[in-house]
Amino acid sequence: MTFNLKNNQRLIIKEVTEEDASDLITYMSDVVGETPNLLYTPDEWQMTLEGEKTFIKNLKKVNTSVMYVGRVNGEVVTVANLQGNNKLKTKHRVELAISVKKAFFRLNIATYMMETLINKAKEMSITKINLGVFETNKPAIYLYKKFGFKKEGSMKRGIKMADTYQDLIYMGKCI
Ligand SMILES: CC(C)(COP(=O)(O)OP(=O)(O)OC[C@H]1O[C@@H](n2cnc3c(N)ncnc32)[C@H](O)[C@@H]1OP(=O)(O)O)[C@@H](O)C(=O)NCCC(=O)NCCS
Numbered sequence: 001m002t003f004n005l006k007n008n009q010r011l012i013i014k015e016v017t018e019e020d021a022s023d024l025i026t027y028m029s030d031v032v033g034e035t036p037n038l039l040y041t042p043d044e045w046q047m048t049l050e051g052e053k054t055f056i057k058n059l060k061k062v063n064t065s066v067m068y069v070g071r072v073n074g075e076v077v078t079v080a081n082l083q084g085n086n087k088l089k090t091k092h093r094v095e096l097a098i099s100v101k102k103a104f105f106r107l108n109i110a111t112y113m114m115e116t117l118i119n120k121a122k123e124m125s126i127t128k129i130n131l132g133v134f135e136t137n138k139p140a141i142y143l144y145k146k147f148g149f150k151k152e153g154s155m156k157r158g159i160k161m162a163d164t165y166q167d168l169i170y171m172g173k174c175i
Contacts, residue, residue, distance in 0.1 A: 001116065005107040009072050013116055016059070016067040020076070021052040024069070027076040027101070034102040036161060037137040062086055064094055064124050068116055070109060077104045080113040082121060082129070093128040094121060098140075105139075114147050121175055128174055134159050135167040149173045 003011045016024070025047050033042045047055075059065045064084025070077055080098035085091055096117060100109045121129055131149065133140050149171040158168025 003108075003112045005072070005104075005109065007107055009107075011070050011072055011077070011107075011109055011112060013068050013070045013078075013112065016056055016069050016079075018053045018056050020069050021049055021056060023076045024079065025049065025052055027079060031079075031099050031101060035099070037134050037140065038099060059083075064091060064126060066117075066120055066124075068113060068120075070113060072104065077101045078109050078113055080110075080117055082117055082126070084124075084126070092126060093130060094126050096129050096131040098143075110143050111146075114143065118147065118173075118175065126175065128172060130170065130172045132158075133169050133171060135169055141169070141171075144171050147173065 001013045003013070005011055028040075028045055028047065029042070032038055032040045032045045056067070059067055059081070062084050063086070065082060067079065067081035069079055078098070078100045080096070082094040082096055084094040098110055098113055098117075100113075118129070129149075130152075131144065133144065135154070150173070151169055152172045153170045155168040155170070157165040159166045
């Protein structure tokens with residue numbers, strides 16, 4: 001799938017394959033260093049090529065799990081995924097996660113990735129999308145609200161950074 005960005009560059013979004021593994025490692029190392037809003041710190045995010053390939057392989061074992069990789073001029077600039085499960089009572093729902101490389105913020109990339117994820121969720125007969133977001137991560141909260149996600153709850157002291165706690169906000173969308 002190809003989308004035109006606000007800066008006239010082209011974003012190409014594809015489902016992840018094992019061939020993306022090496023680029024994904026580089027991407028994640030960069031992104032965890034750029035934002036405090038992901039669960040990993042740069043020191044904690046250590047992934048081998050084999051580990052990444054296994055992760056991708058395992059993801060594909062769950063029917064309702066999917067990961068999309070977005071590239072501009074060949075460079076990975078965004079990754080987003082839905083994580084599902086095979087249990088009868090919970091396989092109608094997935095967990096959403098998304099990130100974009102800082103140099104590519106505000107170009108509509110997350111918007112295109114969210115549209116892609118939501119369309120895919122509908123195609124897979126998913127009826128509920130859940131996510132967790134740090135209380136102070138306003139750009140992400142605005143993004144999710146733009147797509148109709150609503151706050152469903154919060155975990156007090158869900159996140160601790162530099163001795164300061166914040167809530168982890170749970171948001172969801174019925175589709
Ligand atoms: C949140 C994030 C994914 C947004 O990506 P993006 O490609 O810049 O977003 P888009 O350009 O598609 O913008 C979509 C919407 O997000 C919101 N948004 C994005 N950045 C924003 C900002 N700095 N301030 C306020 N709203 C913002 C707006 O609602 C925007 O819609 P609008 O352009 O109609 O106003 C990106 O900032 C990011 O990857 N952050 C680091 C990782 C992260 O926080 N991931 C989410 C973890 S829960």
